[in-house]
Amino acid sequence: MLFGAGAGMLAGLACGGGSGDDARPAVLAHIGHDVAAPAFATLHERAGALVAALEPLCAGPDATTLAAAQAAWSxxxxxxSRVLPFGFGPLPPELNALDFWPVRVDTVETAVAGAPAAADAGYLGGLGVSAKGMPALEYLLWGEDPGAALTAFQSEDGARRCGYARALAVDIEARTDALATAWASEYADALATAGTGSAAYPSLKAGVDEVINKSIDACLTMVKGKLDNPLGNLSGAAEDPSLMESRFSGRTRADLQANLAGVWAVYHGADLDAPAAGISVLVAALDPALDERVRAQYARTVEVLVAVPEPLTEALVADRTAVQLARDELDTFRRLLKLDVASTLGVTLALSDNDGD
Known part of the structure; x- marks a missing residue:
């Protein structure tokens, strides 16, 4: 049982009341300014490096220049993958144009075949999202079989193909620039000033609700979209590696690890070696045992996910049990956020399709 002023402060945290001791403003400011904005800045910086890596590849495609472009894409x-929990603010309109998957190989090949010698934004503007974004560029940089991409870039039509790949990278750079600018110039402040003048979040509760709901949604995407679908859990079909993201580069597991790291940065805070500054602060104030349970489940999820061998497309068939276990531990982590953390913090849950609980 809680007594005295401490009980009032904790009740204020859970119910949305105002208090000079309310930690929510500091937590939201940290998530906006120290977690989200730097994550989007890094996204844009690496997009610029990806454009730069395409230049030598197009000028002289060989194993070295291709490997450098592949590394930049990775x-x-x-x-x-680390910005997955920030599926709000300026990000939603850009999602499909940046990350349409599974890749429609035929659509990408048709776009390449119809591209001018120097594809540009004007040409990309007339194409659908299935021909754009990081997954389409991944396909061009790796191909469906080992060695296929280099052979294609060195072929008679290789310059056109690489020109299209570069146009995709330029488009990604422009879109991530807009996202990084929006977070740096206004959206981090919108989150940090929830309840005190923010046009996006009229109350502190609205800000906390947004952050928690999007972390839950990120976990749902990992569980349902990235694992249940290829496992066949939703349809009863056989395992289908073609439904996995980043299947050409063989970094499906790495994507999931980065997704999870992004969610954890929201929960713990930007600096993993420093005391908690994220949502954990609010949870620990109300229910220290729950905070410890969340931390233990996160560690367990990381452990099980790392144990699944890459490429996950092969493990899906060769070691389905390991992939299913990773899926189940991820879902346990999701359910802790949705059923326990959200309830403890008084979060109003948003509706999500097919979450099952």
Whole structure:
């Protein structure tokens, strides 16, 4: 049982009341300024590096220049995966144009075949989202079989193909620039000033609700979209590696690890070696045992996910049990956020399709 002023302060945290001791403004400011804004800045910085890596590849496609472009794409993909819990503010309108998957190979090949010698924004503007974004560029940089991408870039039509790949990278850079600018110039402040003048969040509760709901949604995307679908859990079908993201580069697991790291940065805070500054602060104030349970489940989820061998597309068939276990531990983590953390903090849950609980 809680007594005295401490009980009043904690009740204020849970119910949305005002208090000079309310930690929510500091937590939201930290998430906006120290977690989200830097994550989007890194995303844009790595997008610029990806454009730069395409230049030598197009000028002289060989194993070295291709490997450098692939490494730049992987770095950008890691940064993208970490912003998954920030599926609000300026991000939603850009989601499909940046990350349409599973890749429709035929659509990408048709776009390449119809591209001018120097594809540009004007040409991309007339195409659908299935021909754009990081997954389409991944396909061009790796191909469906080992060695296929280099052979294609060195072919008679290789310049057109690489020109299209570069146009995709330029488009990604422009879109991530807009996202990074929006977070740096206004959206971090919108979150930090929830309840004190924010046009987006009229109350502190609205800000906390947004952050918690989007972390839950991120976990739902990992569980349902990225694992249940290829596992066949939703349809009863056989395992289907073609439904996995980043399947050409073989970094499906790395994407999931980065997704989870992004959610954890929201929960713990930007600096993993420092005391908690994120949502954990609010949870620990109300229910220290729950905070410890969340931390233990996060560690368990990381452990099980790391144990699944890459590429996950092969493990899906060769070691389905390991993939299913990773899915189940991720879902346990999600359910802790949705059923326990949200309830403890008095969060009004948003409706999500097919979450099952």
């Amino acid at each position: 770095e950008e993909r890691d940064a993208w």
